[in-house]
Amino acid sequence: MTNPILIVDDEPEVRALLRQGLEAEGFSVVEAGSGAEADAQLAAHPVSLLTLDLKLGGEDGLKLARDLRAKRNTPIIMITGKSDPIDRVVGLELGADDYIAKPFLMREVVARVRAVLRRYEASLAAGAPMDAPAAGGSRYAFEGWTLDLHRREVRDPGGDLCDLTTAEFNLLALLVQRPGRVLSRDELMDLLKGQDWTPLDRSIDGLVARLRRKIEPQSERPQLVKTVRGVGYVFAGSAKRI
Structure with a gap:
């Protein structure tokens, strides 16, 4: 190093x-x-x-x-x-x-x-979080946003780069590749643990909150990453490979 x-x-x-x-x-x-x-x-x-x-x-x-x-x-x-x-x-x-x-x-x-x-x-x-699907393209579009797994870039509807931390990017990539699927906190932690992450209990909630502040127009009323009470989170936007 x-x-x-x-x-x-x-x-x-x-x-x-x-x-x-x-x-x-x-x-x-x-x-x-x-x-x-x-x-x-x-x-x-x-x-x-x-x-x-x-x-x-x-x-x-x-x-x-x-x-x-x-x-x-x-x-x-x-x-x-x-x-x-x-x-x-x-x-x-x-x-x-x-x-x-x-x-x-x-x-x-x-x-x-x-x-x-x-x-x-x-x-x-x-160039992508562990457990990401290997087949298909590496770029996704959702609600005007684009996510590029290889470049590890996220751009907003205006084309500007969104500055995400590694953990935020990996979480967003996991969710965007699984639209409509409810993921429990334990599942999200297990997926992210593939990179030796050992988060404290409930720290997923903090990570989601930080991500929402960067990609949701109104983070207090999220439309993309929604909470499923008592279970976890779901990506509610429309996402597709491009």
Whole structure:
């Protein structure tokens, strides 16, 4: 791997521990102690993944995660001293790919970093989520939108690119290829787990909410990705291969 991992934490001791452990496994590392430093490092380096503390000397790590996810598709692992499960859910809803609580075992951090990187690399190499039908074309049209599995692009009815994260794109691709089929949360998690994703319970709901905000004109009244109460979700739009 050529691109470094960015460690964002306001505690020098934690950054040193993570750097030592990751470099011992062959990763290169750059550091940031604040949101501003993180922005500077991201502007200076093509980063493979970043670890992010929710508390950065009084800064809001959740806001930083939201801003980062809106700008780029870099994998994010949250490493924080907070143990409240609500924080975990919020972090995942904002686009984090995984969550590790302090104190942590370095072996676990390395394992999770490798798993997240494998997922991203497999998604980019395959050009489509696992379990996608192999036959037929790689482009789909739905309600004026187009989805290209090979290019991993989604364009809105006006032809503009829609900026989706890897997880959002994979979820949309799964749904568009199965229009009218009700998929339970467990089924969706199992399909996405093909890329080593081990989401917390109910994190699918957060992923769906983020996707809706990007593709639904009124995300509070979704017309494309609809909730089937007590079961899961269904793609209610009209989708076809093109």
